[in-house]
Amino acid sequence: MQAFFHPGYVAPLRPGHRFPMAKYEATRRALEAAGTALCWAEPEPADTAMLRAAHTPAWVEAVMAARVPAAAERRIGFPVSPAVARRAALSVGGTLAAARAALAAGAALNLAGGSHHAMPDCGAGYCVFNDLAVAAMVLVREGRRVLVLDLDVHQGDGTAVCLAGVAGAFTLSIHCERNFPVRKARSSLDVALPAGTGDAAYLAALEAALEASVEASRPDLVLVQAGVDPHVEDRLGHLSLTDQGLLARDRLVRGALMARGIPFAVTLGGGYDADVLRLGRRHARTLLALAGLPVPPRLAESPGSSSLPQRGVGPAPRPA
Numbered sequence: 001m002q003a004f005f006h007p008g009y010v011a012p013l014r015p016g017h018r019f020p021m022a023k024y025e026a027t028r029r030a031l032e033a034a035g036t037a038l039c040w041a042e043p044e045p046a047d048t049a050m051l052r053a054a055h056t057p058a059w060v061e062a063v064m065a066a067r068v069p070a071a072a073e074r075r076i077g078f079p080v081s082p083a084v085a086r087r088a089a090l091s092v093g094g095t096l097a098a099a100r101a102a103l104a105a106g107a108a109l110n111l112a113g114g115s116h117h118a119m120p121d122c123g124a125g126y127c128v129f130n131d132l133a134v135a136a137m138v139l140v141r142e143g144r145r146v147l148v149l150d151l152d153v154h155q156g157d158g159t160a161v162c163l164a165g166v167a168g169a170f171t172l173s174i175h176c177e178r179n180f181p182v183r184k185a186r187s188s189l190d191v192a193l194p195a196g197t198g199d200a201a202y203l204a205a206l207e208a209a210l211e212a213s214v215e216a217s218r219p220d221l222v223l224v225q226a227g228v229d230p231h232v233e234d235r236l237g238h239l240s241l242t243d244q245g246l247l248a249r250d251r252l253v254r255g256a257l258m259a260r261g262i263p264f265a266v267t268l269g270g271g272y273d274a275d276v277l278r279l280g281r282r283h284a285r286t287l288l289a290l291a292g293l294p295v296p297p298r299l300a301e302s303p304g305s306s307s308l309p310q311r312g313v314g315p316a317p318r319p320a
Protein backbone atom coordinates (compact mmCIF):
# COMPACT_ATOMS: atom_id res chain seq x y z
CA MET A 1 0.00 0.00 0.00
CA GLN A 2 1.26 3.45 -0.89
CA ALA A 3 1.80 5.94 1.92
CA PHE A 4 2.61 9.54 1.10
CA PHE A 5 4.92 11.55 3.34
CA HIS A 6 7.18 14.54 2.80
CA PRO A 7 9.72 16.07 5.23
CA GLY A 8 8.03 19.38 4.42
CA TYR A 9 4.89 18.15 6.24
CA VAL A 10 6.64 19.44 9.35
CA ALA A 11 7.10 23.22 9.31
CA PRO A 12 8.68 25.08 12.21
CA LEU A 13 6.40 26.90 14.65
CA ARG A 14 7.51 28.81 17.71
CA PRO A 15 8.52 26.52 20.61
CA GLY A 16 5.62 25.51 22.79
CA HIS A 17 2.96 26.18 20.15
CA ARG A 18 -0.24 24.27 20.87
CA PHE A 19 -0.42 22.73 17.42
CA PRO A 20 1.37 19.34 17.55
CA MET A 21 3.37 19.83 14.35
CA ALA A 22 5.81 17.07 15.34
CA LYS A 23 3.07 14.44 15.19
CA TYR A 24 3.47 14.01 11.42
CA GLU A 25 7.04 12.79 11.80
CA ALA A 26 6.07 10.83 14.93
CA THR A 27 3.36 9.03 12.98
CA ARG A 28 5.75 8.12 10.21
CA ARG A 29 8.27 6.80 12.73
CA ALA A 30 5.60 4.80 14.53
CA LEU A 31 4.60 3.18 11.24
CA GLU A 32 8.19 2.40 10.35
CA ALA A 33 8.84 0.99 13.82
CA ALA A 34 5.80 -1.23 13.37
CA GLY A 35 7.63 -2.89 10.49
CA THR A 36 4.65 -2.77 8.20
CA ALA A 37 4.75 -3.19 4.46
CA LEU A 38 4.04 0.34 3.29
CA CYS A 39 5.41 1.71 0.04
CA TRP A 40 6.58 5.24 0.83
CA ALA A 41 6.35 8.03 -1.70
CA GLU A 42 6.84 11.80 -1.62
CA PRO A 43 4.10 13.95 -3.13
CA GLU A 44 4.56 17.01 -5.29
CA PRO A 45 3.12 20.22 -3.89
CA ALA A 46 -0.22 21.25 -5.36
CA ASP A 47 0.17 24.08 -7.84
CA THR A 48 -1.79 27.31 -7.95
CA ALA A 49 -4.22 26.14 -10.61
CA MET A 50 -5.05 23.02 -8.63
CA LEU A 51 -5.58 24.96 -5.40
CA ARG A 52 -8.01 27.25 -7.19
CA ALA A 53 -10.31 24.28 -7.70
CA ALA A 54 -11.60 24.90 -4.17
CA HIS A 55 -10.10 28.24 -3.15
CA THR A 56 -10.34 31.83 -4.34
CA PRO A 57 -7.37 33.14 -6.33
CA ALA A 58 -6.84 35.82 -3.67
CA TRP A 59 -6.49 33.24 -0.87
CA VAL A 60 -4.19 30.99 -2.90
CA GLU A 61 -1.95 33.91 -3.78
CA ALA A 62 -1.85 35.34 -0.26
CA VAL A 63 -0.79 31.97 1.17
CA MET A 64 1.73 31.10 -1.52
CA ALA A 65 3.36 34.52 -1.13
CA ALA A 66 3.28 34.08 2.67
CA ARG A 67 1.47 37.40 2.88
CA VAL A 68 -1.59 36.51 4.94
CA PRO A 69 -3.13 39.31 7.01
CA ALA A 70 -2.66 38.98 10.76
CA ALA A 71 -6.40 38.54 11.38
CA ALA A 72 -6.49 35.62 8.93
CA GLU A 73 -3.45 34.08 10.63
CA ARG A 74 -5.20 34.32 13.99
CA ARG A 75 -8.15 32.42 12.56
CA ILE A 76 -5.77 29.68 11.42
CA GLY A 77 -3.94 29.60 14.73
CA PHE A 78 -0.38 29.96 13.46
CA PRO A 79 1.56 32.32 11.18
CA VAL A 80 1.79 31.50 7.47
CA SER A 81 5.54 31.47 6.87
CA PRO A 82 6.97 30.26 3.53
CA ALA A 83 7.51 26.82 5.17
CA VAL A 84 3.89 26.70 6.38
CA ALA A 85 2.69 27.72 2.90
CA ARG A 86 4.75 24.97 1.29
CA ARG A 87 3.48 22.51 3.87
CA ALA A 88 -0.11 23.41 2.99
CA ALA A 89 0.54 22.88 -0.73
CA LEU A 90 2.34 19.59 -0.02
CA SER A 91 -0.58 18.35 2.10
CA VAL A 92 -2.97 18.96 -0.78
CA GLY A 93 -0.56 17.26 -3.19
CA GLY A 94 -0.35 14.28 -0.82
CA THR A 95 -4.10 13.86 -0.58
CA LEU A 96 -4.55 14.07 -4.34
CA ALA A 97 -1.68 11.62 -4.87
CA ALA A 98 -3.24 9.23 -2.35
CA ALA A 99 -6.60 9.59 -4.10
CA ARG A 100 -5.07 8.66 -7.45
CA ALA A 101 -3.14 5.77 -5.89
CA ALA A 102 -6.36 4.54 -4.29
CA LEU A 103 -8.19 4.65 -7.61
CA ALA A 104 -5.42 2.50 -9.07
CA ALA A 105 -4.86 0.10 -6.17
CA GLY A 106 -7.90 0.24 -3.88
CA ALA A 107 -6.54 2.24 -0.97
CA ALA A 108 -3.71 4.61 -0.05
CA LEU A 109 -2.60 6.83 2.83
CA ASN A 110 -1.51 10.45 3.20
CA LEU A 111 0.35 11.21 6.43
CA ALA A 112 -0.94 14.77 6.38
CA GLY A 113 -4.09 16.53 5.28
CA GLY A 114 -7.62 16.36 6.52
CA SER A 115 -7.54 20.17 6.75
CA HIS A 116 -11.29 20.35 6.85
CA HIS A 117 -11.82 23.79 8.42
CA ALA A 118 -10.21 25.70 5.54
CA MET A 119 -12.82 27.72 3.63
CA PRO A 120 -12.76 28.83 -0.01
CA ASP A 121 -11.39 32.27 0.89
CA CYS A 122 -9.60 31.76 4.20
CA GLY A 123 -8.04 29.27 6.57
CA ALA A 124 -9.32 28.33 10.04
CA GLY A 125 -8.67 26.00 12.94
CA TYR A 126 -5.07 24.99 12.05
CA CYS A 127 -6.10 24.50 8.40
CA VAL A 128 -4.68 26.61 5.54
CA PHE A 129 -5.82 24.86 2.35
CA ASN A 130 -8.61 22.28 2.27
CA ASP A 131 -6.90 19.24 0.76
CA LEU A 132 -10.09 17.19 0.87
CA ALA A 133 -12.08 19.77 -1.08
CA VAL A 134 -9.33 20.42 -3.62
CA ALA A 135 -8.80 16.70 -4.29
CA ALA A 136 -12.56 16.12 -4.53
CA MET A 137 -13.01 19.01 -6.96
CA VAL A 138 -10.13 17.87 -9.18
CA LEU A 139 -11.61 14.38 -9.38
CA VAL A 140 -15.18 15.59 -9.84
CA ARG A 141 -14.00 17.68 -12.81
CA GLU A 142 -12.58 14.45 -14.25
CA GLY A 143 -16.03 12.89 -14.00
CA ARG A 144 -15.63 10.99 -10.71
CA ARG A 145 -18.11 10.86 -7.87
CA VAL A 146 -16.48 11.51 -4.51
CA LEU A 147 -17.68 11.01 -0.94
CA VAL A 148 -15.78 12.81 1.80
CA LEU A 149 -16.14 10.83 5.03
CA ASP A 150 -15.08 13.06 7.90
CA LEU A 151 -14.41 11.11 11.11
CA ASP A 152 -12.75 13.99 12.98
CA VAL A 153 -14.39 15.01 16.26
CA HIS A 154 -14.84 18.51 14.81
CA GLN A 155 -17.31 19.20 12.03
CA GLY A 156 -15.85 19.39 8.52
CA ASP A 157 -17.32 22.84 8.03
CA GLY A 158 -14.82 24.08 5.43
CA THR A 159 -15.22 20.97 3.30
CA ALA A 160 -19.00 21.31 3.49
CA VAL A 161 -18.85 24.92 2.31
CA CYS A 162 -16.26 24.27 -0.43
CA LEU A 163 -18.26 21.37 -1.86
CA ALA A 164 -21.80 22.67 -1.28
CA GLY A 165 -23.92 22.23 -4.38
CA VAL A 166 -21.17 20.43 -6.33
CA ALA A 167 -22.77 17.63 -8.31
CA GLY A 168 -20.71 14.49 -7.81
CA ALA A 169 -19.45 15.46 -4.34
CA PHE A 170 -21.06 14.32 -1.08
CA THR A 171 -19.92 15.26 2.43
CA LEU A 172 -20.58 13.20 5.55
CA SER A 173 -19.38 14.57 8.88
CA ILE A 174 -19.77 12.63 12.14
CA HIS A 175 -18.66 14.82 15.02
CA CYS A 176 -19.34 16.11 18.50
CA GLU A 177 -22.06 18.76 18.45
CA ARG A 178 -20.59 20.71 21.38
CA ASN A 179 -17.24 21.53 19.86
CA PHE A 180 -15.41 23.77 17.40
CA PRO A 181 -16.67 25.22 15.09
CA VAL A 182 -19.34 26.98 17.12
CA ARG A 183 -21.32 27.78 13.99
CA LYS A 184 -21.67 24.59 12.00
CA ALA A 185 -21.92 24.48 8.23
CA ARG A 186 -24.25 22.11 6.42
CA SER A 187 -22.73 18.91 5.08
CA SER A 188 -24.69 16.63 2.76
CA LEU A 189 -25.18 14.58 5.93
CA ASP A 190 -24.22 15.66 9.45
CA VAL A 191 -24.25 13.34 12.43
CA ALA A 192 -23.85 15.52 15.51
CA LEU A 193 -23.25 13.40 18.59
CA PRO A 194 -23.59 14.57 22.19
CA ALA A 195 -20.45 15.01 24.29
CA GLY A 196 -19.44 11.81 26.02
CA THR A 197 -20.77 9.47 23.34
CA GLY A 198 -18.92 6.19 23.73
CA ASP A 199 -17.98 3.31 21.50
CA ALA A 200 -21.26 1.46 20.99
CA ALA A 201 -23.49 4.45 20.23
CA TYR A 202 -20.81 6.01 18.04
CA LEU A 203 -20.29 2.88 15.97
CA ALA A 204 -24.02 2.37 15.46
CA ALA A 205 -24.44 5.97 14.28
CA LEU A 206 -21.43 5.73 11.96
CA GLU A 207 -22.54 2.48 10.38
CA ALA A 208 -25.98 3.83 9.57
CA ALA A 209 -24.70 7.17 8.28
CA LEU A 210 -22.02 5.60 6.10
CA GLU A 211 -24.47 3.22 4.54
CA ALA A 212 -26.95 6.01 3.83
CA SER A 213 -24.22 8.23 2.36
CA VAL A 214 -22.85 5.52 0.09
CA GLU A 215 -26.37 4.74 -1.10
CA ALA A 216 -27.08 8.40 -1.78
CA SER A 217 -23.78 9.26 -3.48
CA ARG A 218 -22.64 6.04 -5.20
CA PRO A 219 -19.01 7.21 -5.00
CA ASP A 220 -16.12 6.14 -7.23
CA LEU A 221 -13.79 7.12 -4.37
CA VAL A 222 -14.04 7.96 -0.68
CA LEU A 223 -11.72 10.48 0.94
CA VAL A 224 -11.48 9.57 4.63
CA GLN A 225 -10.56 12.24 7.15
CA ALA A 226 -9.31 9.87 9.85
CA GLY A 227 -8.89 12.25 12.78
CA VAL A 228 -8.14 10.53 16.07
CA ASP A 229 -9.54 13.34 18.21
CA PRO A 230 -12.75 11.41 19.09
CA HIS A 231 -10.41 9.50 21.45
CA VAL A 232 -11.34 9.76 25.13
CA GLU A 233 -7.95 11.20 26.03
CA ASP A 234 -7.78 13.79 23.28
CA ARG A 235 -7.50 17.26 24.74
CA LEU A 236 -9.75 18.92 22.17
CA GLY A 237 -12.33 16.19 21.62
CA HIS A 238 -15.41 15.62 23.73
CA LEU A 239 -16.31 12.15 22.57
CA SER A 240 -15.26 9.11 24.57
CA LEU A 241 -13.97 6.52 22.14
CA THR A 242 -11.54 4.02 23.65
CA ASP A 243 -8.56 2.60 21.79
CA GLN A 244 -10.75 -0.35 20.92
CA GLY A 245 -13.54 1.94 19.79
CA LEU A 246 -11.27 3.83 17.41
CA LEU A 247 -9.96 0.56 16.00
CA ALA A 248 -13.51 -0.67 15.57
CA ARG A 249 -14.38 2.61 13.81
CA ASP A 250 -11.52 2.22 11.36
CA ARG A 251 -12.25 -1.44 10.69
CA LEU A 252 -15.93 -0.68 10.22
CA VAL A 253 -15.10 1.94 7.56
CA ARG A 254 -12.63 -0.31 5.78
CA GLY A 255 -15.01 -3.27 5.89
CA ALA A 256 -17.96 -1.29 4.57
CA LEU A 257 -15.99 0.20 1.67
CA MET A 258 -14.14 -3.01 0.79
CA ALA A 259 -17.44 -4.94 0.79
CA ARG A 260 -18.76 -2.54 -1.82
CA GLY A 261 -15.52 -2.40 -3.82
CA ILE A 262 -15.12 1.36 -3.30
CA PRO A 263 -11.53 2.69 -3.31
CA PHE A 264 -10.56 5.03 -0.49
CA ALA A 265 -7.76 7.41 0.39
CA VAL A 266 -7.02 8.19 4.02
CA THR A 267 -5.80 11.53 5.40
CA LEU A 268 -4.44 12.12 8.88
CA GLY A 269 -6.82 14.67 10.42
CA GLY A 270 -6.97 16.01 13.96
CA GLY A 271 -5.42 14.59 17.10
CA TYR A 272 -4.20 16.49 20.15
CA ASP A 273 -2.12 15.12 22.97
CA ALA A 274 0.72 16.63 24.97
CA ASP A 275 2.67 13.40 24.41
CA VAL A 276 3.47 13.58 20.72
CA LEU A 277 4.92 10.06 20.56
CA ARG A 278 1.75 8.63 22.03
CA LEU A 279 -0.21 10.72 19.54
CA GLY A 280 1.90 9.38 16.69
CA ARG A 281 1.12 5.83 17.78
CA ARG A 282 -2.57 6.70 17.94
CA HIS A 283 -2.54 8.00 14.36
CA ALA A 284 -0.43 5.03 13.23
CA ARG A 285 -2.92 2.55 14.67
CA THR A 286 -5.75 4.22 12.81
CA LEU A 287 -3.85 4.28 9.52
CA LEU A 288 -2.89 0.60 9.82
CA ALA A 289 -6.43 -0.43 10.69
CA LEU A 290 -7.81 1.45 7.70
CA ALA A 291 -5.09 -0.08 5.54
CA GLY A 292 -6.08 -3.56 6.69
CA LEU A 293 -2.60 -4.14 8.13
CA PRO A 294 -1.88 -5.70 11.52
CA VAL A 295 -1.65 -3.31 14.47
CA PRO A 296 1.32 -4.57 16.51
CA PRO A 297 1.31 -4.45 20.33
CA ARG A 298 4.22 -2.00 20.31
CA LEU A 299 1.81 0.62 18.98
CA ALA A 300 -0.47 0.25 22.02
CA GLU A 301 -1.30 3.43 23.92
CA SER A 302 1.32 2.52 26.53
CA PRO A 303 3.69 0.05 24.88
CA GLY A 304 4.22 -3.01 27.04
CA SER A 305 1.06 -2.45 29.02
CA SER A 306 -1.69 -4.99 28.70
CA SER A 307 -4.30 -2.88 30.47
CA LEU A 308 -5.68 -0.18 28.25
CA PRO A 309 -8.17 2.45 29.40
CA GLN A 310 -11.77 1.41 28.81
CA ARG A 311 -13.98 4.33 29.62
CA GLY A 312 -16.36 4.01 26.70
CA VAL A 313 -19.56 2.07 26.42
CA GLY A 314 -20.16 -1.25 24.79
CA PRO A 315 -18.17 -4.22 23.55
CA ALA A 316 -14.42 -3.76 23.53
CA PRO A 317 -12.45 -6.34 21.51
CA ARG A 318 -8.79 -6.60 22.43
CA PRO A 319 -6.51 -4.62 20.15
CA ALA A 320 -4.57 -6.70 17.67
Ligand SMILES: [Zn+2]
Pocket residue numbers: 152153154227229269270271
Ligand atom coordinates in the same frame (compact mmCIF):
# COMPACT_ATOMS: atom_id res chain seq x y z
ZN1 LIG B 1 -10.44 17.83 14.90
